[in-house]
Amino acid sequence: MDKKITRTTKRKRMRMKKLILFGSLFVVFIGIAWASTNYYSFKKALVKMNGSEEIKGASNMATSDQTPHSEPFSVLLLGIDERKSDSGRTDTMIVATVNPEIGTIKMLSIPRDSRVDIIGNNTTEKINHAYARGGISMTINTVEHLLSIPIHYYVAVNMEGFLSIIDVVDGIEINNDMDLAHGKYSFPKGKITLNGDEALVFSRIRYEDPRGDFGRQVRQKQLLEALLSEAKNPKILLQLNDIFKVLGDNVKMNFTASQLMDLQKLYGKLDGKIEQLQFENGVGQTIDKYWYYILDEEEVNQVSEELSEHLGV
Template structure:
């Protein structure tokens, strides 16, 4: 009897030791993840000097689960040149309806450049006045507050795709670009191939709209892979790629609030395109959005942000 009690105590001590090792191991792992994440966010965080938006009575509060918007800009930065925002996507996120809307704005869209006082291509706003002017111009065009920005260096975007282990897309157009063949159907793309997949537009019957659709596919693929459990094993590589290639005015605490309060909204993403037509003004090509189309877009986005 006494011998059995000793055996039980021995096994309890062994079990307790194993649990302790697991707790310590997880603690070290959690600390490593946290340390890697905070380092990446410190590098990514780029505050901006921008006045309070006139489209909101008060700044959005993520802690209170309020719908918010983000302007995503894909920028090709070259040495000695700020570059242009060749890809503009507005995300509106609503945790109450658990939905996200992803709207692509054609880079040739003609609109007023806020701060310059004249109409031009929307993607020129970034070249003229950086992130602030781009946000102000898109905010005016859509008549909604732009709360945050996310600037992605497109030259190095392939690092992010590779960090999550590549992405899977459903390709609807058979084409070859820069020596890579992209057949129709489900494709698993590495970072290099994903970048080429998003850059082709002249062979696409839909032109820039086709390219925008492929860009949204890659972004959604990264979001899906980044949110999966398997990606945790690559956290250091993922955070490193994010830190090097992304700039944002989101703080660490705001990112934590988004992860905690808005993650269900990432499960239902609706992709939207702007209707319009191309024309030349003074020999320069522009994409013209009819007024009724613009008003419908504005109304839909305001409703999604619960601003009505």
């Protein structure tokens, strides 16, 4: 009797061990398949993002040899409003300088209506026209001339498509600093949750905000910070395939895979250490029926010196 019980118990234990082993192997297999799929999705997205496909005006844009985890570098962030039958405009233009040694980022928002020399086009007009005239390379040349600093990297984002990533992560929450409304959309003051369509409208509001372009810059920074915050949520691992697809379809840049890994090393060190810069002393002026933001030359020089010092140039 005891022997029978012992044999039965041993058989049950053996079956249990087999089930555990099978289950473990299945989990490992699923894990490997998941990781492989995400790695493939990442590589596929990177090919599309870093220039292997045609990028407007960026055919001659070389990858920078700056090492992001150890050397100061600059990034030009472009939010592009590209619509059918339109050559596109840079709806948002931000210059970010990063100093890994002291662990800080300075971000300068350039008003889209700033009247500047468009380098390579021999015209003086709104800075957001540079992309329409000559794409990313002409935009970079124009910004470098304006600020007298080198631009090492660029990230160009199709805003309408990119903000669909907010739907992938099931919306984002921000603290809205004032009541705003646009068309059928209403954004009350306080904490609000936005989906992709709402975030796109929220990011574009200008005329309904008494701060104009400056208020829009504040909201766009809020959206960026909210998305970065979502990146810390563990559930994002289950959404990587969809996220990589959105990035591949809507983001262009000249970071390589190894440079992106270098950036990842900096993430924790730089988190929350962003200083926001703005041009505030300029004036509005109508010239030949067009409204421009006329930058204050002294303020431009001061900002240029601050960014140059941050980059160590």
